[in-house]
Amino acid sequence: MDPFVKIATTGAGGVGKSTFTIQFCYSKFIEEYDPTIEDSYRKQVEIDNEIIDIEIFDNYYFDWGNYFKYEFYKRIHGFIVVYSITDEYSFDKLENFLNEIYKYREVEEFPIIIIGNKNDLEDRRVIKKEEGEEFAIKHGCPFYETSAKTRYNIEETIFTLLREIRKYPFDLDLNPNPNSNSNIQIPKKNNSNCFIF
Numbered sequence: 001m002d003p004f005v006k007i008a009t010t011g012a013g014g015v016g017k018s019t020f021t022i023q024f025c026y027s028k029f030i031e032e033y034d035p036t037i038e039d040s041y042r043k044q045v046e047i048d049n050e051i052i053d054i055e056i057f058d059n060y061y062f063d064w065g066n067y068f069k070y071e072f073y074k075r076i077h078g079f080i081v082v083y084s085i086t087d088e089y090s091f092d093k094l095e096n097f098l099n100e101i102y103k104y105r106e107v108e109e110f111p112i113i114i115i116g117n118k119n120d121l122e123d124r125r126v127i128k129k130e131e132g133e134e135f136a137i138k139h140g141c142p143f144y145e146t147s148a149k150t151r152y153n154i155e156e157t158i159f160t161l162l163r164e165i166r167k168y169p170f171d172l173d174l175n176p177n178p179n180s181n182s183n184i185q186i187p188k189k190n191n192s193n194c195f196i197f
């Protein structure tokens, strides 16, 4: 079976994680707010002349205990960390979400992209673009402002993250715990220990 590249969204509630994912996968904007328990979506994309199957996990680990969070995080190849430019709290919490990734992945660097979503709501903006950029530079992550409504920078976000994932020397756990209740499949490694798209 072809490997899936596994991407997870994270960030505060209501910032647009699901709307972003649905806009990317189905090119539609969902107006209603329906808090996510856990969802996953699949989409095939072509990038740099390669076909890649992506699986996006939206709020998947939200309510899981430590053990399952750890099991889940170590199978993910890249994270989209989201705040809303209209929500100061979501920006203030970014660091917590990043730290959680580093903690559960047990690494100090990882393919992560930070996005300031809802960029179409300029009149409600409370976080300047420069603040988002500064935060991302400080943490060594690429950054985009996006709109899950207008589709602004949605594909750019995913494609940039995929390129970050391709650069990362994955040392994946190829023997997942058989008792784990996670159905996440494990991608192949090539001989140089890199993940193959």
Ligand SMILES: Nc1nc2c(ncn2[C@@H]2O[C@H](COP(=O)(O)OP(=O)(O)OP(=O)(O)O)[C@@H](O)[C@H]2O)c(=O)[nH]1
Residues within 6 Å of the ligand: 012, 013, 014, 015, 016, 017, 018, 019, 020, 030, 031, 032, 033, 034, 035, 036, 037, 059, 117, 118, 119, 120, 121, 146, 147, 148, 149, 150
């Ligand atoms: N105008 C505008 N509204 C957005 C955008 N993204 C999301 N929304 C709206 O914001 C609300 C929350 O979006 P969700 O995608 O459900 O937020 P979430 O981050 O998945 O929230 P949780 O699942 O609770 O963590 C919905 O009403 C969306 O329509 C955007 O880019 N622009």
Ligand SMILES: [Mg+2]
Residues within 6 Å of the ligand: 017, 018, 019, 034, 035, 036, 058, 059
């Ligand atoms: Mg959601």
